[in-house]
Amino acid sequence: MVTAIAGLQSGAIDLNTRINDTGIYTKYKDFQPRCWYYNDYHRGHGWLDVSGAIEKSCNYFFYETADRMGIDTLAKFARYFGLGTKTGVELPSETSGYVACPETKAVLHPDDPSWYSGNTLQAAIGQSDNYFTPVQMARYISMLANGGNRINPTIVRTIRNADGSEVSKDEIESFVNKKLGIEEEQIEDIDIKQEYLNAVLAGMESVTQDSSGTAYVRFKDFGISVGGKTGSAETTGGVNAWFVGFAPFENPEIAIVVIVENGGHGNYTAEVVRDIMEEYFGMNVQTVEEDMTAEPYVQIMN
16 A cells, blocks of 8 residues: 555556556566466556556555566655554563665665666565565554554554643653664655555555455454455465455454464454454343342252
């Protein structure tokens, strides 16, 4: 989704742009990645716009989008959505992770610091040197759902002094940052156009509501509309399954992120998200009646 927003906002693509996924991205001779759909079905998705590309999780569409705009633009938008940076949640040992870009590659791969076109293509679908935590992903999805406004996760609702007065949010944040050694990062503010957010959100809704969506089978009979996205992150040891989602789609209350290491396709993980949402929205509530009748009982002890 961040690749889509960056592409739209930068003008690399627009809402009418349609890209033909032929299965194998052949622009560069030394690196020709394939869409997952080609690996599974030996053909591409065909012509897609940005919403359709999100719905069908089309790698090819986002390869081309990232190639048009370049890695610097993609990295800027990823950082705006809080990826690769600490959230400041009030817990020790939070990991910042990384956003894939030339600077990150120079740090992680000093033996080969050069940035290639193939690195940009991989970064566009969340691979390469992208390392994000679940709480970062939860913030990212929440920002998409709330109109692109920056937010900070917290587990502290309020703190009150002995006299009953409430400690200000700024004071709490300052104390936590000092305690955890978090330096506030200067992130460029971006006024994301609502029409671009709407296109991305429409794709996320189709993931769960349209019959061709990658998580439709998990939510097709769900009583609440959900916006979501499956993810399959390749690692050296296998494929981690991700699913991110928020609900209700029309008026979001909750954002959920689930990762299952070596879980394969994010479609499987979506079932866990569905279970959590059912609990949150009280969809599993059952009436339990206790039998209060009693009968005399005598036990004779010898």
